[in-house]
Amino acid sequence: MTATTPSAATVQLVADAVTFGYPGRPVLDRLDLVVSAGDRVGLVGENGAGKTTLLRVLAGDVAPTSGEVRRVGTLATVEQELVPQRGATVGTLVESALAAVRHAADELQAAVAAFDHESGDLSALERAVARFEHLAAWDADRRVDEALTRFGAPRDRGRALDGLSVGERYRVRLACRLAERTDLLLLDEPTNHLDAAGIDYLTEQLRDWPGALVIVTHDRALLDAVMTAILDLDPAMDGRPALYGATRYADYRFAKxxxxxxxxxxxxxxxxxxxxxxxxxxxxxxxxxxxxxxxxxxxxxxxxxxxxxxxxxxxxxxxxxxxxAVEVPVPPPALAFPDLPSIPRPTVDGAVEAPAGSGLLGPLLELRAPRVDGGPGRPRLDLPGVRVDVPPCGRLLVTGPNGSGKSTLLAALSGSVALDRGVRTVAPGVRLGVLAQEGPTEHADAEEERRSAFDAYARHALDLLAAGALDPQQLVPIAALGLLADDDLDRPLRELSVGQRRRFDLACALLAAPHVLILDEPTNHLSVGLVDELTEALRVTSAAVVVATHDRRMRADLADWPELRLD
Structure with missing residues (x-):
């Protein structure tokens, strides 16, 4: 497939019959792609379809098994994860990103100083000027400062990267790459760690990007606002990915x-x-x-x-x-969201569940005047006089900018962080399902990483059972959810993609058939198709749901829910 604009724009990237796979698992098969200056191609597809792998192949970090990738001009990538080098600081990233800009400024200064007005080479001077203007080198430092500010990233260039959170490191690097103004920019889930204001700023920058863009994203509003084409890596019935020229997400979804x-x-x-x-x-x-x-x-x-x-x-x-007869491959599964209970049923002698009679008065979960200290200075969360209660079948949408305490509030609701002030109450028998931004797979040890997804899920069930947080008669089997294919369930956790691990974390949140779902940025790393299905499931489930999200389309879809905004 080919993504092109009908213009004489410079071709920045050509992928010709690119094939790549891991041992025993093909990923890309004879993929063709052409991207010119002004093209903004969105990469979508189910988790594990090869989106991140394709970006790495296009960037030259991974060599294709066969085929060829050709690039013209400068290149920059922003991957999902950044492992900081020892001693690296915010300033290290800034100076690395602006090295080409600094070089262009030095070249122009040298060309001007050495230019002989009587016999000098005017073409060399013109090239130096053109390069300086193309990179807007005079404005580079202001662009970095503006992007850091708009993304809510640390601006102190002496700050050590290993002392920043994952989100802060990502925002610093994204700001630096935008200021760099490369000819070809490859982004992997750029909205994951941004709040609404940061996403709006990113959207403006990408719409005006003079070069070529290839972006992996689950953000449906970003696909609507920015992309000139959508490349879906999910194989169609013929086994091939499909290029959708429609720039509206709704048109793409209808066609698919x-x-x-x-x-x-x-x-x-x-x-x-x-x-x-x-x-x-x-x-x-x-x-x-x-x-x-x-x-x-x-x-x-x-x-x-x-x-x-x-x-x-x-x-x-x-x-x-x-x-x-015609050989037709098995179509991809759809999300099979479980039928979750709304209230705990009374038990007989604490052993077996008796026929329902609600008998439950008041909220399932309540939090009053919570405060969570985060060390010296400003607390992570401080809501004096605020009462957050979650009734049966209740809904709550938590919004606010980065740093306002949304994740801390959800952690306080789930009981995973201790309160320095306030009271948390959970009704008897209520089970919680929690999807944090960093789920179980983020904290898995080496032994857990070696377990298959199925075995790790079983271990999680045993841990919940031992803690009294699971009723064996209401366990939700992971194979019944449609989140991971059978082959992926047999693979070790360490071999799953970032998106597949996020799917596993979502399955763990549903395992105990919870009465209350607490979801922190549930769209992160998930495919756009799954986000659509998940949004619809959250609207109709019988369980109570608390969601914190920056995803603009999800916020619009849940706009009729009660909202708690933190500032």
């Missing part, structure tokens, strides 16, 4: 949904055809057992001839049915 409907209908039809073939073959060969005999009264010498005719007729049937 129509394709999936046709695929699933074709698959069901072929399954029925295969079942009919099996039934007719069974009937055709039934008479060829040791008990087969010609019709009563027939000539016994016709027995062998009749058997041969019977076999030939069955063989002709097989050939005719197989000639009409």
């Amino acid at each position: 949904d129509q394709m999936l409907r046709r695929w699933r209908a074709r698959f069901r039809a072929e399954r029925k055809r295969a079942d009919r073939l099996a039934e007719r073959l069974d009937a055709a060969y039934e008479g060829l057992s040791d008990e087969w005999r010609p019709p009563k009264g027939s000539n016994k010498h016709r027995r062998a001839t009749g058997a041969r005719l019977h076999v030939k007729a069955a063989d002709r049937l097989i050939q005719r049915l197989e000639a009409d």
